[in-house]
Structure formats: structure tokens, C-alpha cells
Amino acid sequence: MPGPGGVALTDVTIYGDAFAYKPVSSEFSAAGERAAVQATVFGSGGAHEWAKGLEDVTATLAGNWGSATTGGVDEELWLAHQQDGERLWTVSMAETATQPAWAFKAAQMGYGSPAGKLGELGAFEAALAGKGGYGLLRGQLAKPKSAVAATGQLGSVVTLGAPITGQRLFAILHVFTPPASITVQVQSDDNAGMTSPTVRGTIGPITAAGATFMTPLAGPLPGEQFFRMNVSALTGTGEVAGFLAVV
Template identity: 35%
Template structure:
């Protein structure tokens, strides 16, 4: 990815796609510097990397009246932990995605008379910040049990984890439609002998989940799968995968 102008950022929190009500997205990562200077340091200050910290923030135009809109989503998630997924440029299959489990610690709305009603929100990471890929795009509706396309992430070494974030953004149908998402792996893109790596809980409402599976995992290809129940069901969801 070369230089580009921020025009197509995507932001997902919990079960909400905040892209259409956002015009600002910031993500920061910081490593604390812990001093270890001593008399053998030759007169130079020495530091070691300490605790790591992640913060996400967004803002835009305020909307309310639906669980997928910013006011409903940010208020219900305030003070709680949940997945945040940010894409600097689009959310197509294989697109770059940054995600983590974060505590929603701030929400602000309102401004001066005559202005388009704004919102601002912040969250602080409670898990590692993961640099990964979109494994299922948000605009592809699924109406029956199936699997998605595979992406090649590489093997998961010992001491690291496969991370997966899922956001269920839209649900239609009758008979209490439900979707259970999971992640499976295999040695190549044929997925001739897939292995279950991550299984999320069943979702019957707009919601988000994040999970991780420890390495080592020698398989290098991963894909989402889903089990759908209900009458005339249809789901929109986004899945992001990465190794950290």
C-alpha cells in the first residue's frame, strides 16, 4: 500500500458499522520506556521497553434509534470490553485491518447551535493490538451455513496466538435467526482437511466477539465458517484475523 488520502476508512465496534457516521478515526500504540541506567552505562541513559498501550478514537455525525447506530452502540458499550476493528482503506477480503479488545471509556455528543450533531468516542485496548486482514467483508450477506474464502496468514509460532474479531452487523428473518461463527485452518487453500481453531458463541442480536487460540499452529491458511439457523435468515458480518 503506497501513500493515500483517508477516504475509505472503516470502523466497526461491537455490532455496529460506524463507517457511515464517522469522519475521524485515530489509532495509537505506545511502549513505555523504563530506565535501566547504571554506572556501567558509559554516561548514556539506557531504557527497556515496558508496558504497551493502545488507544482508539473516532468521531463524526450523531445518529440514534437502532442498535447499529452510533448513539445506541456507544452508550450500550460504555465502560465495557468489546472488539474494535479499524481498516485504513476499505474492508474488502484481505484488506489491512487493525483490531483489539478495548474498553470504551469515553463518549461525547452535541455541539453549538446550527452544527451537524457530532459524536466522539474513545477506547483503550485491553488485549494486544493485532495487525491482520479482513477474512470476511461486511457487505456480503449470508443466508445459509457455509464457509468463506481462505487467507494465508502463515503459521502461528509457539508463544503467539491467532486472534479473531467478529462483528454481526445485520440480522433478518423469523424464527429467532442465529449465527455461530468460527475459524478453521489447513495446510493450503484447498481446505481438504480443515481443523477448527476458534469458535464464537451463537449470536441472535447485533454484537461483537473477539477470541484467540494459542500457537503453535502449523497450518498457514485460515478461513471463517458459520452455522445459520432460522426461517429466511440473512446476516451481514465482518471477520478480521491476525497473529500476535
């Protein structure tokens, strides 16, 4: 874990739908900010009083430009720039299960590419803005980008704390290389061994590359502080990643 002096950014993991940006990106920032809404009344004692308003999520992604027939960063970002829909983003400081991660829905609002000087690598930059109503979520990587070849537990058990009233359980499944079909359950339990898991939601069946949000589940879930993803049905093999959060 980083000490009070901070930590060097060397292994930041960025998933955008079905594309992993770590091999091509070198800069990333994301922020969730709520508008300050004037709430001053005669009883405020002579000082301004403010309330939290709507949340804005903004992000910037930059790195080394590249193009390919399919699967290059230029093709991916240009397609996102042309489309009106949102994509699902997951970001973590390390591509390791149980590490803190942040996730959000965003539409791509800008794309600058390529740029640079003679003798330097070409660079790209993309601007993202939140879309979808969930804001910036903080959770954990349950499954870093890697192969899936069998049913059963997907990645690791994560400890998120038992959701209380007003909180919700969130899950995202990124599918980079799709199997013929995959269905993933989100399960909870009161012990890390997951000896008596309860299914809290299902993603799938999924048959194509992309990312899918599980319908958020509202708390409370008393005592249920351990969570995992579980492959309940699988045809073929593929490559996936998973994110879980209680917010």
C-alpha cells in the same frame, strides 16, 4: 495498493461490536504504545538502557452526529459511555476481504455530542482506551460486513503466515443482524485451497447481536499459513463480519 505518496482515506471501515460506523464517521485514529521502563545497570556502559513495558491502546472516533429510536450513533455511543465493559473494535482502510485490518478491545472513556455551528452538521467525538490485555492487533478482514445465509466458508481465505512460538491466532466475529443461531469455526491449512483444513477454534453458538473473541490459540502451527472462518451451523439468516490475525 498505495504508493510511496500515501493513500486518501475514502472508505475506512469501523466496526464497534454490532455497529458499523462508516456511514456516520469521518475521523479515526488508534495507537498502541508501550511504556519505556528503566533497565539501566552498571554493565550498561554509561548510557541509559530501556525495556518495553505495558502497552496502552487509545483511539478517537469522530463524525456526524445522529439520533434514532434505535440504532443511531448517539444511542450506541451513549450506551457504551454508560457501561463499564469493553467492546471489540475492527478497523480497515477498505471494506474488502483480505485487506489489512486492526483490532482491539476498548472501553469508551469519553463522549462529546452534539457539537457544531449554525448551518453545519452536528458532530460527535468518542474517546476509547484499551481493555482486555491483547493490545493492538494487526491482521486481515476475513469477511466484510455482509449477509450470511448458508453453512460453509465465511468470506475469504487469508494468508497470515504460520504462527511460531510466542505468537497466537486471534479471531473476532461481529454479528450486526443476528440469525436465530450461528456457530463459526476458525480453520487453518498449508494450502490456499484449504483441501485439508484443521479446526483451530470455535465461536458460538451466537444468538444475539454483538462481537465475540475466539480464545486465542498459541503457536507454533508449522506450515499452517492459510486461515478462514467457516460456518458450521446456522439457523436463519443474518449479517456478520470477521477478523483474523496472527500476532
